[in-house]
Amino acid sequence: MDEDPVSLCFEVFNEIGIIEQLSRTLLEARLPEGLIAPHFGVISHLSRRGDGRTPMEIARAFQVPKTSMTHTIKGLEAHGLVEVRPNPDDGRSKLVWLTARGQSFRDETIRAMVPDLNRLSEVYAAEKLIGILPALRELRAVLDADRDPPVSKNASGRMRAV
Amino acid sequence: MDEDPVSLCFEVFNEIGIIEQLSRTLLEARLPEGLIAPHFGVISHLSRRGDGRTPMEIARAFQVPKTSMTHTIKGLEAHGLVEVRPNPDDGRSKLVWLTARGQSFRDETIRAMVPDLNRLSEVYAAEKLIGILPALRELRAVLDADRDPPVSKNASGRMRAV
């Protein structure tokens, strides 16, 4: 192998970028008109980690600027999948709540993807996924920790919080 | 572990999505004003695989709609990193050529990223990258093959051709 460490990094990140794109396309093929991966991501996050979170918390979790999250949440609100209400504990912020429609949107989407994932598992054993998951988690954690020190000075926001 | 296959898939794709985002941010931090990851991607592709390709070929390689690639190439042209000329063999298409500035743009960018990658390698051994690369390649290939059959009817374009 003619692999120097730098090329190796580029190659791994390249594969990961392609997988991200293909898997996103797979997901979005099952989403209703007008909703895309970030919408599903937020709903799923609220469902798994619990709702009643501020837009800023969600933006941190997804590592996107808060302005982007404002926009995404607005889309979810327009589709009736979340409700945004004032935060009684902090007059600056709001809290985002899942609606019943939001919860069923998540369930339906996952259900709709099962055939795709089964098809995938026929040619790529789940054991292989289990095999790479720890290494991916670690790589993610390392990259995460490497970002600009969380000096909290960088208010325009792009930090990740699981 | 309480992992059913579906959750496992979502988890792997989720990690991959985050890594994609973090690595892209890492790259873009080293790119000059006005250029983003897709610009670098196209230049790097032309450099590694050879230039003199049609926009459509490049769009396929990156799995993006041709209209997006038109836009990206326009940006590269504006920065003097590529030249677009008619294809003498096919009046419909054009060919994209790297300029000297384009080549050095790629070299400089990679050079600028070496410190980042070295920093990474201090906490995440290259062996681990080598360890997951084959599995990632296979996963990418499987997802790639799974896409809608290349019926060539879907002219609006989203197919990948390495």
Add this chain to the structure above:
DNA sequence: TATTTTTAATACGATATCGCACCATTATAG
């Protein structure tokens, strides 16, 4: 308590992404 700094959200503008429609050219069918 009064002042300053930090934080959350958003409006706004610039650029990016992408679907659709269109034109020109080439390939295919008859």
Add this chain to the structure above:
DNA sequence: CTATAATGGTGCGATATCGTATTAAAAATA
């Protein structure tokens, strides 16, 4: 050879992403 279908590229409009600046509220500091 002609008619039809397929292909490559782009204009256009809708939406997405994101940086900057602004406003309001809270936290920190004096």
